[in-house]
Amino acid sequence: MNLNRANLADIILEKLSLRNDLKGEFSLKGRINSCYIDDVFPEEIALEIYNAFPSPEEMAVHKSLRENKRIAAQMDLYNPLLEEIVFAFQDKRVVKIVEEITGIEQMTPDEHLYAGGISLMANGNFLNPHLDNSHDNDRENYRVLNLLYYVTPDWDVKNGGNLELWDKGTKNPQRVIHSKFNRLVLMITNKSSYHSVSKVVSEGKRCCVSNYYFSKKPAENEEYFHVTSFYGRPEEPIKNLILKADSTLRNLIRKVTKKRVVETKHIYKKDKK
Numbered sequence: 001m002n003l004n005r006a007n008l009a010d011i012i013l014e015k016l017s018l019r020n021d022l023k024g025e026f027s028l029k030g031r032i033n034s035c036y037i038d039d040v041f042p043e044e045i046a047l048e049i050y051n052a053f054p055s056p057e058e059m060a061v062h063k064s065l066r067e068n069k070r071i072a073a074q075m076d077l078y079n080p081l082l083e084e085i086v087f088a089f090q091d092k093r094v095v096k097i098v099e100e101i102t103g104i105e106q107m108t109p110d111e112h113l114y115a116g117g118i119s120l121m122a123n124g125n126f127l128n129p130h131l132d133n134s135h136d137n138d139r140e141n142y143r144v145l146n147l148l149y150y151v152t153p154d155w156d157v158k159n160g161g162n163l164e165l166w167d168k169g170t171k172n173p174q175r176v177i178h179s180k181f182n183r184l185v186l187m188i189t190n191k192s193s194y195h196s197v198s199k200v201v202s203e204g205k206r207c208c209v210s211n212y213y214f215s216k217k218p219a220e221n222e223e224y225f226h227v228t229s230f231y232g233r234p235e236e237p238i239k240n241l242i243l244k245a246d247s248t249l250r251n252l253i254r255k256v257t258k259k260r261v262v263e264t265k266h267i268y269k270k271d272k273k
């Protein structure tokens with residue numbers, strides 16, 4: 001089978017349309033709106049996607065107190081299947097059914113991969129608790145949904161690298177979503193969707209295909225603006241102070257300047273070459 005974005009989208013669509021329980025799960029009260037779907041693709045396709053991932057050395061390192069991971073947004077540098085799978089999640093039909101599941105209206109996918117694409121986390125890598133940036137680069141649309149598709153075969157929950165949702169804030173226990181092979185997570189992003197990735201504590205690479213959807217309307221009842229804001233884990237009080245000061249300062253600068261001071265590099269420039 002020729003795996004292009006249209007026939008990959010066909011499979012996603014079929015899978016999602018069989019699950020009329022997702023809508024209820026996504027909107028459960030008292031937690032960050034989220035749900036997951038297992039066995040999204042036939043196993044051999046999911047494996048092929050995993051095998052298409054570049055080696056860690058071919059990806060950009062994002063390393064600071066906030067995070068340590070590898071990412072790639074310039075998708076045309078890699079195996080073409082990766083670009084196909086990223087954009088399969090942007091198919092109009094997929095967006096429509098995801099709107100039905102989440103109840104979030106008028107969503108548009110992020111074709112410039114403002115923050116999406118592929119990511120890879122190896123031993124020792126982590127992503128501290130954070131709120132995603134509230135808007136797109138031009139501050140015209142709200143970032144409202146994350147679609148995270150995990151593709152590492154046999155990834156055990158004990159390996160770490162799991163998605164954590166801090167339903168009651170970062171001072172209370174988190175809900176762990178195992179970043180299991182062939183699992184797609186849909187997760188709202190709003191003013192209180194604190195999430196993180198626990199430290200990877202084993203060999204191997206935790207690979208994720210990420211997509212973000214935007215909307216003119218916020219995923220809450222009121223308007224808001226914030227930059228990506230990081231926090232310490234409950235056992236990291238000092239780091240929490242440093243990260244909070246850092247977020248507060250960047251927020252302030254952005255609120256005053258309205259636009260980015262430094263142009264983001266993490267954008268898929270399609271006319272490059």
Ligand SMILES: O=C(O)CCC(=O)C(=O)O
Pocket residue numbers: 119127132146148162163179195196197208210
């Ligand atoms: O890799 C993950 O599971 C989560 C990544 C994340 O926080 C994000 O993409 O906003």
Ligand SMILES: [Fe+2]
Pocket residue numbers: 130131132195
């Ligand atoms: Fe995030």
